[in-house]
Amino acid sequence: MPEYKTKEQKKKFYKSGDWQTIRQEVLERDNYECQECKRQGRVYTDNHDPDKHKRLDVDHIKEIYTHPELALDIDNLEVLCVKCHNRKHDRFRFRKKQNKWDDEQW
Template sequence: MINTGNHLAFYSTKEWKHIRSEVRKRDNNECQGCKRQGKVFTNKSEPDKRKRLDVDHIKELEDYPELCLSIDNLETLCLRCHNIKHNRYVKKENKWNDEQW
């Protein structure tokens, strides 16, 4: 059993790197979140490093450590979809008060 307590150590293991590669192949290197919305997103469609593809645990690693390497619990997501899923997508507020102009 792999120790998932230390995330950095887990994501550096050869087992994770192997399964991540398998998931991306299975998903045709396409964001599954975008695909569900009828869009196609690949690393080639947007070469910007900040918009890369990640492999995400569908059921969270912290809650389901036994599924850490289960291919059925993994999917490819673009950074935007991944951040939205984890509520890390923060919409910037307008600094300007249009009423003052």
């Protein structure tokens, strides 16, 4: 099974034809809408923006780092806007940082 642990491995994956194909399928399945915004009851409308597709990412719900077998599983993929996508990964980093700072809490 392929691994996606290093930057090079990930880069290779995201450049692969398989990824490009499934990415397009997910965008169409999700109607080019951010699924997180949808869950929050917000409609992410960007209909007038010709660059809207550039603002949408296809995210791995379970990271390929920990779940390489789900890298091309369409059920593990969803469309996120850049904002939600950043928030998802920032939140994770933030939590890690907080754990570190816990030591210094009184």
